[in-house]
Amino acid sequence: MQKNEIIANEKIDEKKVAVAEKIISQLQKELPNYITKGSGPFLAAIYDEKGNLIAKEANSVIDETCSHNHAEMNAIKAAEKALNTYDLSAHNLSLYVTSEPCMMCLGGIMWSGIKAVYYGVPSKRVEQITGFDEGFKPNWFAEFSKRGIVAYGNIAVELGEKVLQDYVANGNTVYQPNRE
Ligand SMILES: [Zn+2]
Numbered sequence: 145m146q147k148n149e150i151i152a153n154e155k156i157d158e159k160k161v162a163v164a165e166k167i168i169s170q171l172q173k174e175l176p177n178y179i180t181k182g183s184g185p186f187l188a189a190i191y192d193e194k195g196n197l198i199a200k201e202a203n204s205v206i207d208e209t210c211s212h213n214h215a216e217m218n219a220i221k222a223a224e225k226a227l228n229t230y231d232l233s234a235h236n237l238s239l240y241v242t243s244e245p246c247m248m249c250l251g252g253i254m255w256s257g258i259k260a261v262y263y264g265v266p267s268k269r270v271e272q273i274t275g276f277d278e279g280f281k282p283n284w285f286a287e288f289s290k291r292g293i294v295a296y297g298n299i300a301v302e303l304g305e306k307v308l309q310d311y312v313a314n315g316n317t318v319y320q321p322n323r324e
Pocket residue numbers: 214215216245246247248249250
């Protein structure tokens with residue numbers, strides 16, 4: 145198995161992979177600008193099936209002082225506001241995110257009605273590079289599959305790892321609750 149082989153909970157669709165590579169690479173390129181303005185090192189975007197951007201939000205845990213303001217949660221919140229609904233399922237939306245969703249965001253995605261998730265850097269690598277805690281996770285690819293949510297991972301990983309490495313190297317905050 146290759147180091148950054150793309151994984152999915154369905155038969156890999158090269159067209160979806162190509163779209164996801166384009167979008168996630170772009171998010172990784174934009175992410176440093178958000179970090180400079182005080183955001184955390186994660187960026188998520190939600191698109192409809194026609195390729196229209198519905199929402200794009202970065203992690204704002206520190207700058208908005210809220211522990212659940214992860215990029216995915218912020219993007220879902222913005223999409224629901226934009227479409228004026230708490231159930232996105234009728235809109236057939238896909239969420240693209242620079243790193244694998246944490247345990248909270250997996251729950252948030254499930255309750256939102258998002259139909260597909262594509263992520264960049266896998267959680268294990270995020271934890272190794274940054275020290276962020278991604279939580280304990282079940283086999284979420286299988287769980288999402290049962291709920292009709294498509295999942296693809298390990299997209300544009302090298303680009304994403306570089307952003308995270310720079311985030312740490314530049315002395316940015318790696319926050320987590322005190323567990324002592
Ligand atoms: Zn999260």
